[in-house]
Amino acid sequence: MxxxxxxxxxxxxxxxxxxxxxxxxxxxxxxxxxxxxxxxxxxxxxxxxxxxxxxxxxxxxxxxxxxxxxxxxxxxxxxxxxxxxxxxxxxxxxxxxxxxxxxxxxxxxxxxxxxxxxxxxxxxxxxxxxxxxxxxxxxxxxxxxxxxxxxxxxxxxxxxxxxxxxxxxxxxxxxxxxxxxxxxxxxxxxxxxxxxxxxxxxxxxxxxxxxxxxxxxxxxxxxxxxxxxxxxxxxxxxxxxxxxxxxxxxxxxxxPQNVSVKGMMVIGETEFNQQWKNVEYSHSMNVNNQAQQDRVELGEILRINKSTLLAMDELELQDGVRVISANQIVLPTDVDDMSKRILAIYAHIDTFAEESVGQYDSGITNPKPDMTFYVDLKPREVEHTHFVASSGDTVQFYYQLSGLTGFVPVKI
Amino acid sequence: MNRYAVFTGSCLSLPAIEYLHKANLLACVVLPDGEPNSDLLQLQQWLKHQQIAVLGYSNKDDQQLIASLDGLQAQKGMVYLFRHKIRKDLIQYFNQELVNIHPSHLPDYRGPQPLYWQIRNGETTTALTIHKVAEELDSGDIGYRVDIDIHPFETIKCLHQKVAQTLPYLVSNFIQLDKEHKLAWHKQPSGGNKLAPAIEHVDLFIDWFKHSTHEIVNMARAGNADMTCAVFRFSQSTFQLIQASKVDCTLSGIKPGTIIELDKSVGLIIKTSDGAVKLDIIGTQQGCFDGYRFAMLFALDPGMELESGAGNDFRY
Missing domain, CATH: 3.40.50.150 (Vaccinia Virus protein VP39)
Structure with a gap:
């Protein structure tokens, strides 16, 4: 040795x-x-x-x-x-x-x-x-x-x-x-x-x-x-x-060849706690069917791939903040408990061919709750960071490129 | 010889008491009613050691105090850092010879916490103003005033100390001018929009959306390690902001209260509504830390947001 x-x-x-x-x-x-x-x-x-x-x-x-x-x-x-x-x-x-x-x-x-x-x-x-x-x-x-x-x-x-x-x-x-x-x-x-x-x-x-x-x-x-x-x-x-x-x-x-970012309205306790109580680790293979069915999917809010990137136009707001226009969604009207739900945004990453990183597979694809997004409910104290909308409203999402990046919803 | 009764509850009055005592112009010291704090206990000890006559103020009525003042031939009175509002009977007893020392440019900063609010509002000078005690608080005619600079780094304790050190100069000049009948008493100008109310607990919380960088820096400076220390919330815990400094920031698209930088040399930087602020010294139950060490120990990272106000959300 x-x-x-x-x-x-x-x-x-x-x-x-x-x-x-x-x-x-x-x-x-x-x-x-x-x-x-x-x-x-x-x-x-x-x-x-x-x-x-x-x-x-x-x-x-x-x-x-x-x-x-x-x-x-x-x-x-x-x-x-x-x-x-x-x-x-x-x-x-x-x-x-x-x-x-x-x-x-x-x-x-x-x-x-x-x-x-x-x-x-x-x-x-x-x-x-x-x-x-x-x-x-x-x-x-x-x-x-x-x-x-x-x-x-x-x-x-x-x-x-x-x-x-x-x-x-x-x-x-x-x-x-x-x-x-x-x-x-x-x-x-x-x-x-x-x-x-x-x-x-x-x-x-x-x-x-x-x-x-x-x-x-x-x-x-x-x-x-x-x-x-x-x-x-x-x-x-x-x-x-x-x-x-x-x-x-x-x-x-x-x-990745494609990243699809989607929004959903979920009951926080079901989505983030109950769903994972009886599984060894969080992964797209281990999601709970009942919890999945309980979700109210809002659809895709942004798609990123070579084509969309090359076609993407930036807008500059008055305060110098740069944004790109993402998708519009319509908040569904047939959800009884909408006021109890929170918005969660998650990404599905198609890396190449059939390979992907699905929801909950990684820290980067875990759904992220947005506690500032209210539907059919007003916050106790309305702050200007809160977004308040009603079922049936059309919401335009923008993606902020400046500073701390993320989605900004605007009611149409 | 006209001798003074000094109404006070704080050792910060000692330079004035000592001056009057040495000049043989002190009849007695009147201490406040109610539970004594450590400052008052220390004052009592000192007065006892100096064998200075001490009278107690009663919240109920003034007659016994007036009799005692009369017995000690206290014909003039001077109030400084005294927690009670002087009642009509006592004002009448002194017959226009009862004055209050108020640490501000009256009529601004009337109220019980003038020095705190002056630092918090970023004033660069204050004053020690001698005015006659009237029934309405801090509103009587002004007889004499000494201006005092406020250093940009001074805290409430620094300023109290500095003001206390100015007291002998103020009192001696006032007495000399009074003796020579050269005091030009005049009414307080109208106005006085800036107030100095008692500090409520809610006043101490930093609201990252509402407070400017300058205001946050001054909130921390005014309170420093005192009971009135500025506080901020993170992850449902409360921390004291003992010292903060303004930092230039050109970043856009970031919410006030967001941590924008953590660096061993640069420190812990937070976005404000008009720039950024460095959290220099933070007080916690575990001790005091600079921003960098605080962030490393309490797991704060850039991108996280400090909380403003109560902000409880019951949905999740």
């Missing part, structure tokens, strides 16, 4: 000042485990690569894989990835900085690190991206993939690239990747992780840039868009998509 490298071992020790105390606190279990196992640097890198490959092997497998198997594999991938983050020498400043930019919320590296554990988001995307890559490489010798706002682990691509490298499916001559993130801490972590995964050859560029401003030097074959939160709110997903879709080759594909 190779003697552990003292320098690297101490770099993960509790006494080392280079690992920020906050990061050390939040990943102490992983660090303790590493110290106890006394692995060499080479062994750690092997474990990291193995964890990425194993998670993707399960995800891409067409045989039945249990939820527990997936969760375990993704936890393992996270445990290994945060060790690379610990080695990236992030200061607390770059680790925790989070803010709202002109086009949406920019998450901190500290908060983003958990995305790699979002099993069904990564599964839905990775399976879709895999098929898109295979499709593109049928007719092209090399393709370029752009992954904006990729976060510190670029979880939709780096596990997949590890899998390709390990299985020798596609090499770095065939796939070139551009990773973009505005957070310096994300870029620092990405560099360390890519080095540890030995994927440098696949990476064309790692850019520290605002994805809504970034201009790639080459034409893009696949654009991978992920940055979003539930209810299609807060983050600058639409601004990023609108800006970068222009750089796609004429036959380029955006992943």
């Amino acid at each position: 190779e003697k552990p490298q003292l320098e690297k071992a101490s770099a993960l020790g509790y006494a080392d000042p280079h690992i920020d105390e906050l990061l050390k606190h939040s990943i102490r279990t992983q660090l303790e485990s590493l110290l106890k196992s006394k692995v060499t640097t080479e062994q750690r890198v092997q474990l990291l690569q193995k964890s990425f490959v194993e998670a993707m092997t399960l995800v891409l497998s067409d045989t039945q894989v249990t939820h527990q198997q997936l969760v375990k594999a993704f936890e393992n991938m996270y445990d290994q990835a945060v060790q690379s983050m610990a080695l990236a020498d992030l200061s607390q400043e770059v680790l925790t900085r989070q803010y709202i930019s002109a086009t949406g919320l920019v998450m901190s590296v500290h908060n983003c690190k958990h995305t790699i554990k979002d099993v069904y988001r990564i599964k839905g995307y990775a399976r879709g991206i895999d098929q898109a890559i295979r499709g593109k490489l049928k007719n092209n010798s090399t393709i370029t993939i752009l992954y904006p706002a990729c976060g510190p682990f670029a979880p939709l691509l780096l596990p997949l690239l590890s899998y390709y490298k390990n299985s020798q499916t596609f090499d770095s001559q065939q796939i070139k990747v551009i990773l973009v993130d505005v957070q310096p801490g994300a870029v620092m972590t990405l560099k360390q992780l890519i080095k540890d995964l030995q994927l440098d050859d696949y990476i064309l560029q790692i850019a520290e840039a605002d994805a809504t401003q970034f201009t790639p030097d080459v034409a893009i074959d696949l654009l991978v868009l992920e940055a979003m939160q539930h209810g299609f709110t807060k983050e600058g997903q639409l601004s990023i998509a609108k800006h970068l879709v222009k750089f796609l080759n004429i036959d380029g594909w955006m992943i």
Whole structure:
């Protein structure tokens, strides 16, 4: 057995000042485990690569894989990835900085690190991206993939690239990747992780840039868009998509191929509590039929794909707020208990081909209740943020691109 | 020699009492009725130590007090930080020689909390005004006034202290001018639109939609770590805002009360109706923290909204 490298071992020790105390606190279990196992640097890198490959092997497998198997594999991938983050020498400043930019919320590296554990988001995307890559490489010798706002682990691509490298499916001559993130801490972590995964050859560029401003030097074959939160709110997903879709080759594909955002009126207790009482975990496969039937669907309020993005017109309001016009819906008149219902907005993401991320599969597709939207009921104290309507009213939705993004209903 | 009875319930009057005592112009100190607070207890201790005559004000009637004042030959009276409204009999006893020291440019900020409301409204100067006690509160003729600057960082406690330190100067000049019959008593000008009412609990809550950045900064400054500390709500808990600072913000499309930035160096920044404010120091049941540490410990992230007002929703 190779003697552990003292320098690297101490770099993960509790006494080392280079690992920020906050990061050390939040990943102490992983660090303790590493110290106890006394692995060499080479062994750690092997474990990291193995964890990425194993998670993707399960995800891409067409045989039945249990939820527990997936969760375990993704936890393992996270445990290994945060060790690379610990080695990236992030200061607390770059680790925790989070803010709202002109086009949406920019998450901190500290908060983003958990995305790699979002099993069904990564599964839905990775399976879709895999098929898109295979499709593109049928007719092209090399393709370029752009992954904006990729976060510190670029979880939709780096596990997949590890899998390709390990299985020798596609090499770095065939796939070139551009990773973009505005957070310096994300870029620092990405560099360390890519080095540890030995994927440098696949990476064309790692850019520290605002994805809504970034201009790639080459034409893009696949654009991978992920940055979003539930209810299609807060983050600058639409601004990023609108800006970068222009750089796609004429036959380029955006992943997801389509995002459908829908609205529904639900009884909060049924939808968000009762429905999940007897199931192990929330997932589109585990939704309760009775709860589903109790919903009052309002229909699609926004559809996002390459065509709609290219045709989307922005409006600028008097206060400088930029919006796009979304769909109109009519509030149904035949619902007795409408006044007890709340609006919930949810997204269904078709990543590619038949692959998707459905409602409740991931944090980004969980329905988001909107407590400011009242139908057939007046709030106790009306504030100007409240939207009050009646059954039968027509509601026009706008999507706000400025500041904290999200839907704005207007009564027609 | 005309000697003074000082009506007060606070140690913040000590510089004036001490001055009168040393100048042999103090007949007694009249303390308020009711439950004593720590400030009053401390004052009582000090007066006892100095062997100064102490009389008690009664909420019921003035006759016994008047008899005692007469016995001590207290022909003049001076009121400062006294919680009771002086009644007619007592005013008549002093025969135009009972004055009140009010810390504002009267007729503005009449009422029991003038310094608090002046800081909260962002005033840059205040005054110590000596006026005759009349039946209507803070409305009698003005005899003498000293202006005092308010530093932009001063809190209610700072300002009370500063005002207290000005008392000997104010009182000595007033007595000297009175002795020389040079006091030019004049009626209060009409107006006085700015009031200083008692502070209600609801006054202390930050309403992110209603209050401007400037108002929030001054709310925090006026209350600081005092009982009148500004408060805000998040996730149905209440926190004290001890210090806040204005921050430039050009972002649009964000609701007031939304956390727009969290950064170790920059701190915790909240969108306001006209810009943004940095929450410098926050008081919690677990201790005081800067905005950054508060946010990290209490799991506040940019994009979340702080609450305004009661805001209970019963639907979900």
